[in-house]
Amino acid sequence: MHISVNVDGVTYADEVEPRLLLVHYLRERLGKTGTVVGCDTGNCGACTVHLDGHSVKSCQMFAVQANGHEVTTIEGLARDGRLHPVQEAFRSNHALQCGFCTPGMIMQAIDLLADESDPDDETVRKGLEGNLCRCTGYQNIVRAVQDAAQRMKPGAGPKIEQHSDETVASKQPVGGE
Amino acid sequence: MTATAEPEIGKARLRKEDARLITGQTRWTDNLQLTGMLHMAVLRSPVAHARITNIDCSRATAMPGVAVVLTGEDFAAEQGSLPCAWPITEDMKSPPAPAMAVDQVNFAGEAVALVIADSAYRAADALAAIDVDYDELPVVLDMEEALQDNDLVHPDLGTNKCATWVFDSAEAGSGTNVEDEIASAEVVIERTFRQQRLIPAFMEPRSVVVDPHADMFTVWSATQIPHILRWMLAAVTGIAEHKIRVIAPDVGGGFGGKLQVTPEELLCLLVARRMGRPVKWTETRTESMLSAHHGRDQIQKITLSARRDGTVTGLKAELLADMGAYLRLVTPGVPILGAFMFNAIYKFAAYRFVCTNVFTNKVPTDAYRGAGRPEATFAIERMMDELAAELDMDPMKIREMNWIKHEEFPFNTVAGLTYDSGNYEAATARAMELFGYEELREEQARRRADGSAVQLGIGISTYTEMCGLAPSRVLGALRYAAGGWETASIRMLPTGKVEVITGTSPHGQGHETVWSQIVADRLGVPFEDVEVLHGDTATSHKGMDSYGSRSLTVGGTALVHAADKVLAKARTLAAHMMECDESDVEFAAGSFSVRGTSTVRTLGDVVLAAHVAHDLPDGMEPGMDADATFDPDNFSFPHGTHLCAAEVDTETGMVKIRLYVAVDDVGTVMNPLIVDGQVHGGLAQGIAQALFEEAIHDEMGTLTTATLADYLVPCAADLPGFITARTETPATSNPLGAKGVGEAGTIASTPAVVNAVLDAVRHMGVRDIEMPCSPERVWNALQGRAADASAPAAGGLGSIDSQGGQS
Numbered sequence: 001m002h003i004s005v006n007v008d009g010v011t012y013a014d015e016v017e018p019r020l021l022l023v024h025y026l027r028e029r030l031g032k033t034g035t036v037v038g039c040d041t042g043n044c045g046a047c048t049v050h051l052d053g054h055s056v057k058s059c060q061m062f063a064v065q066a067n068g069h070e071v072t073t074i075e076g077l078a079r080d081g082r083l084h085p086v087q088e089a090f091r092s093n094h095a096l097q098c099g100f101c102t103p104g105m106i107m108q109a110i111d112l113l114a115d116e117s118d119p120d121d122e123t124v125r126k127g128l129e130g131n132l133c134r135c136t137g138y139q140n141i142v143r144a145v146q147d148a149a150q151r152m153k154p155g156a157g158p159k160i161e162q163h164s165d166e167t168v169a170s171k172q173p174v175g176g177e
Numbered sequence: 178m179t180a181t182a183e184p185e186i187g188k189a190r191l192r193k194e195d196a197r198l199i200t201g202q203t204r205w206t207d208n209l210q211l212t213g214m215l216h217m218a219v220l221r222s223p224v225a226h227a228r229i230t231n232i233d234c235s236r237a238t239a240m241p242g243v244a245v246v247l248t249g250e251d252f253a254a255e256q257g258s259l260p261c262a263w264p265i266t267e268d269m270k271s272p273p274a275p276a277m278a279v280d281q282v283n284f285a286g287e288a289v290a291l292v293i294a295d296s297a298y299r300a301a302d303a304l305a306a307i308d309v310d311y312d313e314l315p316v317v318l319d320m321e322e323a324l325q326d327n328d329l330v331h332p333d334l335g336t337n338k339c340a341t342w343v344f345d346s347a348e349a350g351s352g353t354n355v356e357d358e359i360a361s362a363e364v365v366i367e368r369t370f371r372q373q374r375l376i377p378a379f380m381e382p383r384s385v386v387v388d389p390h391a392d393m394f395t396v397w398s399a400t401q402i403p404h405i406l407r408w409m410l411a412a413v414t415g416i417a418e419h420k421i422r423v424i425a426p427d428v429g430g431g432f433g434g435k436l437q438v439t440p441e442e443l444l445c446l447l448v449a450r451r452m453g454r455p456v457k458w459t460e461t462r463t464e465s466m467l468s469a470h471h472g473r474d475q476i477q478k479i480t481l482s483a484r485r486d487g488t489v490t491g492l493k494a495e496l497l498a499d500m501g502a503y504l505r506l507v508t509p510g511v512p513i514l515g516a517f518m519f520n521a522i523y524k525f526a527a528y529r530f531v532c533t534n535v536f537t538n539k540v541p542t543d544a545y546r547g548a549g550r551p552e553a554t555f556a557i558e559r560m561m562d563e564l565a566a567e568l569d570m571d572p573m574k575i576r577e578m579n580w581i582k583h584e585e586f587p588f589n590t591v592a593g594l595t596y597d598s599g600n601y602e603a604a605t606a607r608a609m610e611l612f613g614y615e616e617l618r619e620e621q622a623r624r625r626a627d628g629s630a631v632q633l634g635i636g637i638s639t640y641t642e643m644c645g646l647a648p649s650r651v652l653g654a655l656r657y658a659a660g661g662w663e664t665a666s667i668r669m670l671p672t673g674k675v676e677v678i679t680g681t682s683p684h685g686q687g688h689e690t691v692w693s694q695i696v697a698d699r700l701g702v703p704f705e706d707v708e709v710l711h712g713d714t715a716t717s718h719k720g721m722d723s724y725g726s727r728s729l730t731v732g733g734t735a736l737v738h739a740a741d742k743v744l745a746k747a748r749t750l751a752a753h754m755m756e757c758d759e760s761d762v763e764f765a766a767g768s769f770s771v772r773g774t775s776t777v778r779t780l781g782d783v784v785l786a787a788h789v790a791h792d793l794p795d796g797m798e799p800g801m802d803a804d805a806t807f808d809p810d811n812f813s814f815p816h817g818t819h820l821c822a823a824e825v826d827t828e829t830g831m832v833k834i835r836l837y838v839a840v841d842d843v844g845t846v847m848n849p850l851i852v853d854g855q856v857h858g859g860l861a862q863g864i865a866q867a868l869f870e871e872a873i874h875d876e877m878g879t880l881t882t883a884t885l886a887d888y889l890v891p892c893a894a895d896l897p898g899f900i901t902a903r904t905e906t907p908a909t910s911n912p913l914g915a916k917g918v919g920e921a922g923t924i925a926s927t928p929a930v931v932n933a934v935l936d937a938v939r940h941m942g943v944r945d946i947e948m949p950c951s952p953e954r955v956w957n958a959l960q961g962r963a964a965d966a967s968a969p970a971a972g973g974l975g976s977i978d979s980q981g982g983q984s
Contacts, residue, residue, distance in 0.1 A: 019298070033208035034201015036429075038380050039462035043885035046380060074201035083199070091195040094850045097858060098685030099198030100380040100429030106199065125893040132885065134380050134430050135685050136854060137861030137922075138893040 003067040007032060008076025016063045022056075023047045025063035026073060034075040034103050038132070045131030048104035049073045055111035057104075057130070074103035077110075086110050089148035090141075097135035105131050109145045118149050185694040185704055186913075189850040192690040193709075197427070204426040206384035206399045207459045214386070215244055217445060217458040218300035220290040220307050221467060222282035225318075225538040225878025226330070227311035229280050232290055237306040242299035244452065246307065248290045249279035255447055257413040259503070260438055262405075262658040263510035265534075269340035272331040272536070274503040276440035276447075282311070283330055283502035284538050285879050286467030288440050293448055293456065316878045320476060320497040320535045330502060330536040339500050339534035340509060344516050344592065346528040352591035355482075355527035358491030362482030366563050372552045373948050374474040374499070374872040376466055376882070377545045378890050379684075381429020383469060384459040385442050387449035394449065396423045398442055401431040402722040403682055405506075405659065407714050409438040410446060421446075425712035428684035432862065433544030434469055435684065436724045437506050441468075466883040471872050472545020474499035475512060475552050479519075481560045487568055487575045492591075494519045494556060496532040501541035507548075508541055509534050510657060514549030514643075514725075517592040521557045522601055522641050522816060523579040528591040538878045544724060546862055547920045550642045551927055558638045558928035566939060572932070573605070573614070576639050587909075594643060596814045597909045600842065601639060604904045608818035608840040611900055617822050617836075625940055630828050633835075634937025636821040638929035644917040645813035645910070646725030662808035663727065664719045665735035667696065667743050669801035671788040673781030675700065675707045680720020681732035682712045686919065687851045688728060694847055695733055695913070699740035700780060701767025719806075726815070726917030729847065734911040735807040742803035747783045750801075753794045754778050754786060813908045813916040817841035819925040823933035827941065830956030832868055832934055834897040841921050842904045845914030849903075852918050856901050859922020865891050866923075867930035869949050889949075 004013045007030060016025060026032040026049070037059055038046030047059040050072040058071075077084040086109050089095070096102040105128065112119065112127035119127065124145045125138065133141060197203050234246040249256075252275070259274040277288045290307050294300035315328035323330070323337040330337055346352030359365055386397040394416060400406050403425040411418035428435065441458050449456040460469070475498045482491040498512040516530045547554075561579075565572035581588045583600040590596060614635070621633045646652075647661035668676040677692050693707040710716050721727075744764060751769035752759040761772045770777045783801070786792070790799035822836040839856055846852050869889040873881050882888040889895075907914030927948070934950045935943065943958045 017298070024298075027208075028210075031210075032201075033205070034203070036205060036207075036381070038382065039885045041462065041884045041886045044380065044462070074199075078200060087199040090199050091191055094192065094854050096195060096198055097687070097854055098380065098428065098430040099194070099203060100205070102198050103201050121898065122894075125896075128893045130892075132380065132890050132892055134378055134432065134862070134890065135858045137857035137859075137899065138896055139857040139899055140854060142893065142898070 001064050003064055005066045006070045008073055018062065018064055020063045021059055022061040022063045022066050023058035026058060032073050032075055035073045036100060036103060038100065043132065044101070045108060046101050046104040048107040048131065050107060050111065055108050074106060084110070085151035086113070086148040089144040089151055093140045093144035093147055095136060095140040095144035101131060101133040105133060105141060109148065112145065113149055113152060117153065119146065185698040186847050188694065188848065190690055190694055190704065190848055192687050193693060194687060194689050205381060205429060206386055206397045206426055209386045209397060209457065211386065211388055211455040214455040214457055215293050215295065215452060216297040216300045217448060217456050218292045218297065218304050219288045219441065219458070219464070220304045221464065222278065222285055222287045222289050224282065224311050224313055225285040226314040226316045227282050228314065229278060229282065229289060229309060230312050231310040233308040234290065237292060237303040240299070240303045240306060242295040243303045244293045244295065246290060246292050246303065247448070249275060249277040252277050252444070252447060253279050255414070256443060259440060259443065260409045260413060260506060261504035261508060263507045264656055265342050265509045265513055266340045269509060270334045270336065270338065271504055272334055276443040284540050286540055288444070288468070291444060291448070293452065297459070316538050318537055318539065318874060318878055320499055320537065323535050323537055324533070330538055337536045339504070339536055341531065341533045342513055342516070344530040346591045349593050351589065351593045352525065353527040355491040355493050355529040358527040359480060359482045359493065362490055363485045364483045364564070364567060366481045366560060366567055368479050368560060368563055368945070370477045370479065370556055370559060371947050372473040372475040372477065372555065374542070375472045375545055375866060375870050376872050376888055377432045377434025377469070377472060378888065379430035379432055379434050382460045382462060382465050383435065383439065383441065384457070385445040386455060386457045387445045388455040389449040389453055392420060394421045394446060396421060396442065396446060397426060398423065399428050399435060400425050401428065401435040401682055401684055401724055403712050403714055404680060404720040404722050406438055406442065410443065413443060414446060423714045425682050431684045432546040433472065433548055433724060436544045437470055439469070462885060463883045466888060467540065467880055470505050470543035471501065471540050472542060473552060474542050477552065477556045479556050479560055481564060483564055485568065487564070487570050487578055489523055489525055489564070489579050491527040492520055492525045493529045498532055498534050499539065499542055500534050500536050501539045502536065503541045505541045505543045508543045510655070511542065511544055511549045512552070513655065515553035517594050517643055518550050518553035519557050520591050521554065522581055522639060524581060525591045539874055540880065546859070546923045548725070550920065551863065551924045554638070554640045554642065554924045555928045558640065559932065562637070562932045562935070572637050576637065580639065595811060596641070597811060598906045599641065599814060599816050600904060600906045601816060604816065604840045604842050605639060605818040607902055607904055608820050608838050611840065611902060612820040612836065612838040614820065631824050631826050632937040634823050634825060634933040634935065636823065636929040636931065636933025636936060638819040638925045638932070640819065640925040641814050641816035642921060642924045643812040643814055644726030644920060645730035645809055646727045647812060648810060649808050659721065660808065661721060661731065662806050663721055663732035663735045664804065664806040665732060665739045666804045667739045667802060669743060669784040671785055673702070673706065673784055675702055677707055677709045677736065678717045679709060679711045679732055679736065680717055680722070681728040682720065682722040683728065684723065686723065686728060687848070691729065691847045691851060692733070692736060695736055696740055699737060700743065701765070702780065726919040729913065729915045730813045730908070730911050730917050731807060731809055733913050733915060735805050737912050738805035738807055739803045742805060743801055746803070747780060747801060749794060750787055750797065751778050751783050754783065809910060811910040813844065813910055815841065815843045815916040815918065815921045817921065817925060819929040821929040821933040823930065823937055825934055825937040825955060827938065827959055830952035830954070830959065832950055832955060834864065834930065837897055838900045839922065839925065840902045840904060841918070842906050843918040843921060844908040844916035845905060846903065847913070847915065853901055855918045856922045857899055859920060860899055860926045861891060861896055863923040863926030864896065864930050867927045867948055867950060869895065871949050
């Protein structure tokens with residue numbers, strides 16, 4: 001099938017097998033290896049990307065379902081050589097060790113912060129329930145997300161992340177979470 | 178080159194590694210795409226024990242994109258046997274361990290065939306078209322039944338008993354006879370604990386790429402042990418070691434789970450040789466859980482003798498340890514690593530340890546974070562609580578009266594080790610203060626008196642561990658096949674920048690950062706000017722890799738020694754350059770000066786002079802590089818006091834950790850940020866054993882917890898925040914004063930949590946609850962049900978405890 005997908009600001013047109021998972025399309029066809037695969041049941045969240053500004057698990061979607069949509073990966077967050085505040089906060093708070101879960105964790109954290117501008121500990125923990133980390137015990141991840149919330153105030157961070165559920169409802173893709 | 182303003186050691190440096198990890202620039206093995214690369218997919222046995230009577234590959238071979246389909250018979254002549262480096266006794270039984278089963282499968286998940294195709298999808302497609310006929314054999318799962326030898330995992334061995342390993346303090350001369358102590362004791366406590374089987378569950382699935390280019394095999398692998406892997410691949414295949422280069426690029430966690438020479442690494446190498454093209458294999462999560470080694474899985478019968486006043490006298494640990502179907506790299510030695518730790522921080526007069534290793538038709542076990550020491554620590558810390566309950570004493574008081582006092586170090590233990598340093602009083606005092614022990618005890622009493630539905634329990638773990646693996650002579654005495662030294666090199670570049678080469682192989686620990694701090698401090702160069710190279714046998718030709726909380730204590734010490742060699746040579750050259758006597762040269766903050774003068778040469782000046790070699794003292798070699806290898810004299814012994822307050826809902830069995838305080842003494846801290854992170858992650862894994870995780874095989878030997886939906890790796894919402902603090906008693910066994918921190922949290926936390934759960938419900942008649950303390954198990958224990966332990970249950974909810982319930 002023919003698809004056209006905008007990934008990290010670049011539009012790609014490709015022929016893909018209908019069964020090709022979005023994450024494999026990103027990794028194998030586009031070389032976007034910043035997004036990784038940690039499981040095959042959608043539990044670990046390592047493959048989390050944004051589809052039209054909302055987090056989705058890219059191992060739970062086919063590439064064809066991204067046709068006509070905008071995908072943002074961990075590789076597309078930095079703007080003009082500046083890291084996204086959530087990336088900065090992860091580093092400053094030592095919120096990663098092996099770093100394998102980190103791309104997905106950051107993408108999910110950004111999604112969470114779009115809905116919750118000043119989340120408490122429990123809100124962060126619940127918001128990250130779909131992303132597993134084996135190294136950090138989550139303590140510094142929670143701190144990093146809360147720190148990022150402060151860094152992003154007021155209106156910090158890329159525009160694309162600032163949305164409400166209503167405005168993107170019409171663009172909701174099939175599949176995903 | 179400028180001098181560093183303040184000491185690097187002890188500074189909370191942000192990590193160098195993070196720049197690539199937070200931007201998606203990381204080099205995972207699975208990212209590699211090589212021209213002409215083929216993909217490997219592995220067919221795994223769905224049955225746990227069977228003879229393979231026929232494999233029909235014809236349909237699979239004909240499928241599009243498939244280059245070849247191979248079975249065990251195709252590899253039989255060349256695959257040899259996967260290595261076991263730790264034959265713990267002279268008469269240990271060791272079955273052949275083929276990378277691919279040839280005529281018999283011994284666990285569900287064992288490789289029986291593989292497909293090589295032009296894409297991973299097509300390789301996976303073809304797996305479904307391979308027809309294997311199995312003639313099923315009786316399945317051996319239960320260790321105690323296995324020891325009756327009615328059905329055999331490996332008939333050729335004639336028994337399911339792998340080996341029995343004994344330590345006895347009377348025989349070793351390190352203590353008295355335990356049977357005498359038990360016979361004459363005023364109190365004897367006997368308990369049986371089950372260390373459930375766990376899955377390391379590193380986040381990055383394993384991946385291997387082999388490039389057979391120009392008679393050189395380059396092997397990329399998601400491994401903790403590139404150096405050991407190279408050695409073992411050469412030993413198993415006969416490929417000359419200098420024709421194998423192993424690279425561990427960025428590796429996404431290991432926790433012991435990637436301390437292995439895997440079937441798939443070997444198969445990828447053999448297939449790449451056969452095809453003359455690069456081959457990649459990346460596992461699925463389910464494959465990982467079905468075939469990568471598991472951890473723990475012991476039954477521990479513990480006997481403790483004491484006097485009525487609470488003084489402990491004797492300790493006997495009788496273990497059964499499940500090897501699974503094969504002996505992997507260090508499988509039989511894992512329980513032996515615990516043998517020296519059951520006595521922990523307490524002054525037992527007598528100690529005896531007997532471990533019988535048993536074969537079953539299950540996934541092989543091997544190292545998992547702590548490897549033997551969490552099991553030992555769990556047993557002794559549970560027993561100290563049992564003793565306190567028996568004598569109606571406060572569990573902290575009973576520990577205090579039995580532990581080694583700070584003025585008694587160095588202390589020779591009943592298990593034959595010498596603890597170099599420690600201060601259990603200080604760590605405990607700090608923990609008690611942070612925890613609010615007395616207030617929580619008062620609240621506990623109130624809730625008990627009120628008959629509250631939610632009861633409060635307090636759990637203690639005053640642990641120690643042995644790490645910094647390891648003195649080579651000790652490993653030799655324990656019949657381990659390799660040494661325990663570590664190596665480091667420093668290359669002083671002509672512009673004054675520094676390359677550090679280490680034999681350690683980090684996979685999340687932050688060695689690039691901390692090794693830079695150590696060198697920056699020692700040489701007085703900026704932190705940013707140091708680059709750390711690791712994990713590639715072409716640049717780092719020698720090393721013993723990373724596991725056993727060894728990297729800093731052993732590898733960091735090698736680095737200090739290498740830096741000192743650089744400085745020693747630089748001092749000689751600096752004296753020559755400044756035309757003074759070497760004894761008048763002082764070195765501080767990266768510069769050499771002549772005492773009492775203003776003559777100065779920076780280290781950079783001296784390095785450049787050594788590099789151009791225009792004017793060197795007679796006999797001095799050009800260059801300023803140095804290598805050092807360090808073999809420790811002793812282990813290191815981190816310790817600490819962990820306190821857990823858990824709320825148990827007696828109506829639902831739900832356990833909630835309300836407060837967790839960890840005060841650890843890991844010696845001198847290089848980077849507090851990284852130490853805290855290691856403790857946090859360790860706590861999470863130890864708590865997960867206490868409450869959530871269990872690898873369950875059903876009665877046919879099928880692993881029923883083979884996905885992350887069924888095996889409960891905790892998420893953020895499952896865990897509490899932790900309060901961490903430190904005391905610092907430097908190790909005396911290395912110049913850094915470091916003790917190691919990688920495993921401490923995991924070792925300490927499991928008994929603290931289980932002790933808290935039991936403390937909450939002990940007054941209701943519950944004496945024990947098997948791990949994981951799931952709501953179902955806790956609730957059943959509260960109902961006084963000693964329910965059917967054989968009933969399988971998925972998802973870490975666990976089968977129902979056989980020994981809990983009311984006393």
